[in-house]
Amino acid sequence: MVKKLDKWCDINWIIFICVTGVVTASLAAAFWESIPLGGKGAVFVAIIMPFHVLEEWKFPGGLHIFYNVLLGPKQKEKQQLDRYPMSRLTDMITNVGLQWIPLVYLFLCFFTDLSNAVALCMMLLSFIEVLVHTGAGIMTWAWLKKDGKKTIYHPGIATSWMMFFPAGIYVAAHLENFTGHDWLWMAILFIIMMLICIPLTETPLKKWVAKQEKGDFAFADAKYYEKYPSFWKK
Numbered sequence: 001m002v003k004k005l006d007k008w009c010d011i012n013w014i015i016f017i018c019v020t021g022v023v024t025a026s027l028a029a030a031f032w033e034s035i036p037l038g039g040k041g042a043v044f045v046a047i048i049m050p051f052h053v054l055e056e057w058k059f060p061g062g063l064h065i066f067y068n069v070l071l072g073p074k075q076k077e078k079q080q081l082d083r084y085p086m087s088r089l090t091d092m093i094t095n096v097g098l099q100w101i102p103l104v105y106l107f108l109c110f111f112t113d114l115s116n117a118v119a120l121c122m123m124l125l126s127f128i129e130v131l132v133h134t135g136a137g138i139m140t141w142a143w144l145k146k147d148g149k150k151t152i153y154h155p156g157i158a159t160s161w162m163m164f165f166p167a168g169i170y171v172a173a174h175l176e177n178f179t180g181h182d183w184l185w186m187a188i189l190f191i192i193m194m195l196i197c198i199p200l201t202e203t204p205l206k207k208w209v210a211k212q213e214k215g216d217f218a219f220a221d222a223k224y225y226e227k228y229p230s231f232w233k234k
Contacts, residue, residue, distance in 0.1 A: 004166060006088075006216050014050070016094060017099050020046065020099060020101070020103075021049065021050040025043075032136055035109075036109040037109075037116070038109040040170075041118060041122030041126075041167070041171045042103060042106035042122055045126070046099050046106075048164055048167060049099040051159050051164070052129070052156060053095050055158055056139065056156045056194070060208075060224035061224060062223030062226075063086075063091075064081075064082070064091065068081045068085060068107065069232055071145075081232050082218040082220075087217040088218070089217040090202045093205070095151070098193070098197055101193045101196065102118075102125075103191075105121065105189060105193075109177065114174065116177070117183075117185035119174075121174075121180065121193070122168075124190055125164075125190070126165065126167045127162040129160045134157060134160070135224055137157050138155075149228065171190075194229060216229035
C-alpha cells in the first residue's frame with residue numbers, strides 16, 4: 001500500500017491535476033458567461049494550479065529544499081531535506097486540495113449567495129501566492145547572493161506573478177456590491193481551505209512519512225537549488 005501511494009505521489013497525481021485543469025478550462029470556456037464571479041475565480045485557481053505545481057516540482061523544481069531548510073530541523077543529524085517536513089505526499093495533498101476545494105466552492109456559487117465570498121477567497125489566495133513566493137525569493141537571494149545568486153527567482157514565483165496575480169486583479173476589478181457578510185464568509189471559506197490543505201494534513205502525515213523506509217515519498221534531488229549546494233549541504 002505504501003509503495004502504491006509513493007508511486008501515485010511521483011507523477012501520477014500531477015497528471016491528474018493537469019487533466020482536471022484541462023477539463024475545467026474546457027467547460028469554463030463553454031459556459032463562461034453563466035458562471036458567477038466567485039466561480040470564475042475558482043476556475044482560475046483550478047487551471048493555474050497545474051502550471052504552478054509543474055514550476056515548483058519539475059521546471060525547475062526544488063521548492064521542497066527551501067521549505068525544508070526553513071521549516072525543518074536545524075540539526076544536521078535530524079534533517080531529511082528530501083522529505084521532511086515537506087514530502088511528495090504532503091505536498092500532493094496540499095496542491096490537490098488547492099485545486100479541488102475551489103472547485104467545490106465553484107458549485108456553492110450556483111446554489112448559495114456565496115459568490116462574492118468565494119471571489120474574495122480566490123482573490124486572497126492569488127495575492128498570497130504572489131506575496132509568499134516573492135518573499136521566499138527575496139530571502140533566498142539574501143542568503144545565496146554570496147554564492148552567485150543574482151535574482152529573486154524562486155520555484156513558483158513565475159506562475160505566481162504571471163498567472164495568480166492577473167487572476168486576482170481580474171476578480172478584484174469585477175467585484176460589486178460586496179458586504180460584511182461576504183467578508184465573513186470569505187474568512188470562513190479561506191480558513192477551511194487552509195486548514196484542510198496544510199495543518200490538518202501535513203502535521204500528522206509529515207511524522208508518518210519520516211518513519212517510512214528511506215526514500216519513500218522523498219524528492220529525487222534539489223532541482224533548482226542544486227547550483228547552490230551550500231544552501232542545503234551543510
